[in-house]
Amino acid sequence: MMKQNDSLQGSWTVWIVIPVVVGCTGILLAIMGELGLVIPDERASANGAVAFRSAPEPVGLNPDAETVPPVNVRFATETDEVPDFQRHVSPLLGRLGCNGRACHGSFQGQGGFRLSLFGYDFAADIAAMMEVGSGRIDLADVGESLILAKPSDADFHEGGQRFTEDSWQFAVLKKWIAGGAQAVAVPAKLDRLEVEPAELQFRSTDDQAELRVIAHWADGSREDVTPLCRFQSNDPSIATVTPTGHVQAGERGDSHLVVFYDNAVQPVPVSRAWNEAAMARGAGSGRNRESFGPIDGFVQAKLDRLGLVRSDLVDDATFLRRVCLDIAGTLPSAADVREFMADHSPDKRSRKIDELLETPAYSALWATFFCDLTGNNTQELRDVAYAPTETLSTMWYEWIRKRIADNMPYDQMVEGIVLASGRFSDQSYLEYCTEMSQMVRSGDCDPFVQGDSMPLYWMRRELQDPDERANSFAHSFLGLQIQCAQCHKHPFDQWTNDDFNSFARFFSGVQVMRPQNAPKADREDVQKIAGDLGLDFKKGGGNAQKLIREALRDGKTVPVRQLIVTPPNINQQKLEPAEKQALRKSRKRTYDEGRLPDGSMVPFRPTDDVRQPLMEWLRKKDNPWFARAIVNRIWAKYFGVGIVDPPDNLSLANPPSNAELLDWLASTFVERGYDLKWLHREIANSRTYQTAWQPNETNGNDRRNFSRSLPRRLPAEVVVDTMAQASASDRDNDRFFVNLEDRALSVPGTATNRAAGRNNSAGFALEIFGRSTRTTTCDCDRSMETSLIQTVYLQNDRDVHFMLGRNDGWVGELRSAEKSGSEPDSAAGKQIADLENRIRRLERGRAQSLEKGQEVQARKFAERIAGFEKQLAGMRPDPAVATVSAEERLQQIDSLILEAYLRALGRQPTPEERDRCRQHMQEYESVAEGLAGVLWALINSSEFIVNH
Secondary structure (H helix, E strand, O other): OOOOOHHHHHHOOOOOOOOOOOOOOOOOOOOOOOOOOEEEEEEEOOOOOEEEEEOOOOOOOOOOOOEEOOHHHHOOOOOOOOOOHHHHHHHHHHHHOOOOOOOOOOOOOEOOEOOOHHHOOHHHHHHHHOOOOOOOOOOOOHHHOHHHHOOOOOOOOOOOOOOOOOOHHHHHHHHHHHOOOOOOOOOOOEEEEEEEOOEEEEOOOOOEEEOEEEEEEOOOOEEEOHHHOEEEEOOOOOEEEOOOOEEEEOOOEEEEEEEEEOOEEEEEEEEEOOOHHHHHHHHHOOOOOOOOOHHHHHHHHHHHHHOOOOOOEOOHHHHHHHHHHHHHOOOOOHHHHHHHHHOOOOOHHHHHHHHHOOOHHHHHHHHHHHHHHHOOOOHHHOOOOOOOHHHHHHHHHHHHHHHHHOOOOHHHHHHHHHOOOOOOOOOOHHHHHHHHHHHHHHOOOHHHHHOOOOHHHHHOHHHOOHHHHHHHHHHHHHOOOOHHHHOOOOOOOOOOHHHHHHHHHHHOOEEEEOHHHOOHHHHHHHHHHHHHHOOOOOOOHHHHHHHHHHHHHOOOOOOOOEEEEOOOOOOOOOOOHHHHHHHHHHOOOOOOEEEOOOOOEEEOOOOOOOHHHHHHHHHOOOOOOHHHHHHHHHHHHHHOOOOOOOOOOOOOOOOOOOHHHHHHHHHHHHHOOOOHHHHHHHHHOOOOOOEOOOOOOOOOOOOOOOOOOOOEEOOHHHHHHHHHHHOEOHHHHOOOOOOOOOOHHHOOOOOOOEOOOOOOEOHHHHHHOOOOOOOOOOHHHOOOOOOHHHHHHHHHOHHHHHHHHOOOEHHHHHHHHHHHOOOOOOHHHHHHHHHHHHHHHHHHHHHHHHHOOOHHHHHHHHHHHHHHHHHHHHHOOOOOOOOOOHHHHHHHHHHHHHHHHHHHOOOOOOHHHHHHHHHHHOOOOOHHHHHHHHHHHHHOOHHHHEEO
16 A cells, blocks of 8 residues: 555645535526617616616517506505406415415315415316305305405414405405406416516615516506516525515625516516626726637626626646546546647647547547436336346447437437337337347447437336326426426426426327237237247246346347337317316327427327427427527536526526527527537637636626636546546556547446446446436436545545556556666566566455465465566566666656646646655655655645546
8 A cells, every 4th residue: 555645645735616506596697788688778776776678569569558557556445346366366375375385285285275386277276265165255245255364364374364354465355256256267378577677787785676567468458467476586695575576685796586477487687796897897898808709709798797807718738638628528648738738829729629529538428428318327227128237228328429429410319319219120029129139148239329219218117107208308308397397387487287298298109018018010029039938928027037038148039128109099079178187187198289398289190109299399490498408508517507507497487697698509509400519619619618717806706607617526437537547557548538448438327337447346436426326307416516425535445546556557567667677668567567467366366265265276376476476576676786866866756746747637736846746755765656645646636626
């Protein structure tokens, strides 16, 4: 075991990054005024806040329609008006909290009274209120209705007093009951909410503002609904908002207020500049304003609005390390660093980006990303074939990796997944089983990789229900979390339970079919395969599985599950609404149409693969999610934070920090033919990406506007690989971009595969560094957080020490060269390293034999060890041979220190760092052992484990 110098290790902790996320649900809306989306009003409010008014009325609305005053004004005095349940009563119940999850909106209700959560089901809510004998609504004696009596009496109502008898809230409910408690015959369509002001910019913590909300209905009417809205601040440290819409300024920064009414969710940008002087200078400031492309223009416009100044441009060495890790998950070799630093051509950064995009490591890293996105989970595939599930995970991974390497357009790659079929073209079931059996037996998945479709996505165990398929599809390809709507109205978006059920119909025809349940056309093939194996499916159980596994090992064709896509079973009969509701609850696939997430309906035909119109909708240029979801996710990988963050939550209540930037990236990505390499180039070539992490006087607390780089901990697979690369021999170190053998980066699925160092298992390291478990539809399955166990692993784990000191590594070759008196890569040095490796393996075998009590076997191991040690002694140099001079030794030490820094950190050491390393290495008689300590310290530094 190498000597560990605590003081040396501590000196390498140059800086420690502990990300602090403030207001995790608060995201920014960007640059509305710059591009005409909002028009600045030159009038400043009396309290100092600068208000913004909305853009002109959209075509189709009636600009001359009178805005109806709010209900708190209209019902404050006696009136003949009867409130509408959808427009007034249901929103009022939501505003009062009656249909919230903590009250009557919970699944069990409260006091025997249950409302639909967030008031999405008008018919059910009215039915609950009108329940016979409940006394909740008394049409004969309105004042005795419990929905009036209980909330107005603090002692009578468990939820406390919600209003008084002389309040406008009481008057609204009373007038509705007195008018007959009318139900909603046909729900009205809300076109949009108009919020005034449309954006808030504050100058001090004393600033305040009042929000006014106007509902624009499809019939042309419009009403001030401010008292009926619910308000939320995505970051209360920036601004708070009361239930009445009163806004109070807070700390510097920017976020959103969110307004909820009926089925609408409307964000309102709110900000307070970080630096008023910088904001006032705006475009006149010359500091760090150089722009490389459109990305930088959108970012700079937002920075000017907030008074933020970009950090300086990153130096060449840091850029090289950053871009190699981000694009290819690989450290630049020492030779790469020297070559890049010696190149003074102005386009060397863009050329390096192009070079990295052509490496096998690029396709491996981003195949891992897309496997996370689509859920390549080893355990979820275990029922597909009676074979090691790692083989199926490899098929999935390699199918994606090939398309990344070929730069297949993203929409075409997704099409191969979404419209996947269970067999290859024109195959019988027997031919399909024969080919699958050969692939899983041999591990040669090339026929699968060459195929047009990737059915394994649909064959996961967790996706055997249309609802789960809908959730997974929305998350993977739209960046949406719609699972809330599976039970009730989505709390942060427009979707209702009915919307979700209608969307799930697009996945009703996807089935994973077992051989014994095969379609009629395949049954003859199933019987032939079963007959050849002597298999009786009726008995089933473990015996059948054991028989199939044995037959597979013996080279026989075994039955395999297949993906079957059937057309919708359309019920041609016209049904009454109640009958349709009953049909939905029966979960039978008798649907005439499905509803896309944007609200449009798609009629089904008897011959349809109902996924086809879904794929066509994804490709539409005006699709609000498909392109945005992938460009936002890839952006987040480069910056550590998405334009929408979290990156897999593109809900209306979670707007982008820079809407114009996201719109431009998404639309141009589509215009470029969904070219992924274009997207990588555009991001990596931007001034925004090449900004340093060191803050200036304005942007130290900015984490959302890309005014500086945010140091990011490396992904689990990259952590394991960088340790292996930093400690690898010169030959192996130079080949990491092209040689994927034994790399954790190329391990498919979620199994604990062997990687990163021959006989060294990387499974534990991948787990503690947060490799994605791919168990849920959430990007949070991959953890990028730091932890104490990670520190303990890097400092003390035997795998790390083995990796640093292995004989075929950099330190090991130097050690062998010292013993042989030759260069590390000489024939003598390699022979010594080989003999030492054999002796170590034999010693482990001897120890294991002794533990098992196998004394004879242990003696045989000892005899072989003695023979190799004798041979090794004859090859080592004579101690009497003259040693190198002190000056030569110091030169050698300095050279190795430089090499260690270039390998691990991609830069030269500072004079202070070099002196500490010299002092440490001179404490050892062996230069190799001193070098091992230096390399161990570098790997344990914060600078090594993050990309900055």
